[in-house]
Amino acid sequence: xxxxxxxxxxxxxIEFIRNGMTVGLGTGSTVYFLVSKLAELIKQGLNxxxxxTSKQTTKLAKGLGIEITDINLVDKIHLTIDGADEVDPxxxxxxxxxxxxxxxxxxAAASEKVIWIIDSSKYVKLLGKxxxxxxxxxxxxxxxxxxxxxxxxxxxxxxxGKENYLTDSGNEIIDLQINKIQDSVKLENEIKLIPGVxxxxxxxxxxxxxxxxxxNSTEILNRI
Ligand code: 5RP
Numbered sequence: 575x576x577x578x579x580x581x582x583x584x585x586x587x588i589e590f591i592r593n594g595m596t597v598g599l600g601t602g603s604t605v606y607f608l609v610s611k612l613a614e615l616i617k618q619g620l621n622x623x624x625x626x627t628s629k630q631t632t633k634l635a636k637g638l639g640i641e642i643t644d645i646n647l648v649d650k651i652h653l654t655i656d657g658a659d660e661v662d663p664x665x666x667x668x669x670x671x672x673x674x675x676x677x678x679x680x681x682a683a684a685s686e687k688v689i690w691i692i693d694s695s696k697y698v699k700l701l702g703k704x705x706x707x708x709x710x711x712x713x714x715x716x717x718x719x720x721x722x723x724x725x726x727x728x729x730x731x732x733x734x735g736k737e738n739y740l741t742d743s744g745n746e747i748i749d750l751q752i753n754k755i756q757d758s759v760k761l762e763n764e765i766k767l768i769p770g771v772x773x774x775x776x777x778x779x780x781x782x783x784x785x786x787x788x789x790n791s792t793e794i795l796n797r798i
Pocket of ligand 1: 594600601602603604605656657658659667668670672673674675678
């Protein structure tokens with residue numbers, strides 16, 4: 575059911591794409607459906623310039639015949655479509671479950687419009703049940719871990735097997751289990767100011783539109 579909701583949201587987002595646009599492609603299993611559909615449309619003649627938010631998406635897109643342009647070589651990004659891990663009624667969210675938060679935030683910040691595509695389980699009253707990813711440089715990261723532990727944020731270093739997970743930029747991720755984030759803007763600012771933190775997976779005031787896949791339909795929420 576969740577996969578079907580992801581598919582519905584991804585298909586709906588295609589309606590926002592116009593011929594000639596430069597489009598930012600997010601990362602994750604919901605974006606997989608978007609990229610697959612876009613590949614079909616591009617083969618049928620849709621003209622798009624695409625930039626990617628991760629090695630994973632670049633590999634997927636190229637494998638399906640979509641050309642990826644370096645983000646530094648485009649003048650503007652008209653629209654970025656991405657997934658999210660949690661979204662609240664203010665359209666603030668947690669992202670980075672797939673580890674691509676840094677490039678996703680940079681791409682979103684450079685985009686004229688940002689759409690998130692999610693299944694209905696991700697729409698929540700309060701952010702924080704999903705572990706909040708914090709991307710940190712490896713140098714001194716044990717000290718950041720200690721600091722997060724002492725702050726009561728229940729940190730966990732993201733691992734792949736026994737090794738620390740590394741992002742596309744070669745950084746580590748510390749996931750924080752905060753459960754209830756009362757003020758996501760305050761928390762984002764607090765964490766981002768800590769030396770060694772590269773990015774935090776709180777995406778405040780970034781999404782313009784959120785498309786929620788529901789059982790057999792979609793719901794569209796717009797930032798007011
Ligand atoms: C990757 C992300 C993804 O957008 C987020 O994890 C959602 O993924 P999925 O669509 O697979 O549920 O932020 O860094």
